[in-house]
Amino acid sequence: MSKRINIIKASGDVALFSRSKIERSLRRSGASPGLARKIVNEVEAKLKSGMTTFDIYSAAFQLLKKANARPIAARYSLKRAITALGPTGFPFERFIGEIFKRKGFEVEVDKIVPGKCVSHEVDVVAKNKEKHYFMECKFHADQARATDVKVALYVHSRFRDIMEKIKEKGLCHEIHRAWVITNTRLSEDAIRYGECNNMKMIGWKYPKDRGVEVLIEETKLHPVTCLTVIDDYEKKWLLENNVVLCQDLPRRIDLLNKLGIREKRLKELLKEVRDVCGE
Structure with a gap:
């Protein structure tokens, strides 16, 4: 039975330690059921109230390396590996661009796109025969920081101006859509505003089972x-x-x-x- 011990999340919130969450994360990274259980058992045996999620991650990561499971350790460290792409955020934009290239899109990174009123710098523009996406890649070096509603408001406003210009030229794709992709979490207001305006909102583990980590795992780009x-x-x-x-x-x-x-x-x-x- 899992210990009822409080741990401190990156956001500062307190939550109960969840054995199943760590085990799922290890299994998703490629650990066998036996290895995942063994590592969780060792981590749990050393748990103390007030430990952070980083303490728990670090302990599991070191145990994977000790077990001569470096490739699994590498995949398990994905969230912190994405954070380590900073501090400018440009490698993160390029990384997202590569993911969409792997999905069959033509991709341009850091592109100036004309709008009806002004021109806009767009982090990633991805298109195929049917779809045309304009993406804001919001990188945060601080894992506790959320992408807030101001970002969603700005991206939506920019997209509307770009769409006015595209309409003047004549629509050439069935689907045009604004995206916000972040390596951390999205605030509730950002999600609510974005989805109300048909924007694609992608964060860490959001939407459930379709977050940025799943995009990476699907394309096997690390x-x-x-x-x-x-x-x-x-x-x-x-x-x-x-x-x-x-x-x-x-x-x-x-x-x-x-x-x-x-x-x-x-x-x-x-x-x-x-x-x-x-x-």
Whole structure:
């Protein structure tokens, strides 16, 4: 039976420790039922009231690495790996763009789009034969921070101005839609306003079973920041050299060598990439 112990969430709210939530998260990351139970048992045995969700995550993450399950640890660390794409947010925009490329869309990142009244900078524009999406990618380095209704209001206003210009030219897609995608949560007012105006609102674990984490899992695209073989300096250096995806690394051996990753460590890194990406 799960201990009735209060833990502190990133938002500062207090909640009861949920054994099943951690077990589900571990299983979703690729852990076997036996390994997931073993890790949860060890985490639960050391629980104390007042521990944070980060304390619990860190304990489970270290146990995965200790169990020689680095690829599972990498997938389990996805939320913090997305946060590590900062601080500018531009790698997050590129990452979302790559997800939609994988889904078959033509994608432009950081595009200036004309509206009826003024031109607008749009983080990601994605289109195919039927759909045309204008996306605001709201990145927060602080996992406790929510994307609020002001963002939804701004994105909706911008979209209306862009649509007026598109109508002047003649509609060429069946579906035009504004999106807000964030790596953290959406406020209740942001969700209510966005959905009332037919906007697509995507946050961490929102909508349920269709959040940004599911978009990533479906396309099997993972950021280099989730890897455990390389350190924080090396991850930052790769991002600065426009390498965002794990999948890009096998084609960038030149950069890895320049970074000083060779021979045995290079072999370990490429194996982790294959395992994380399910190749």
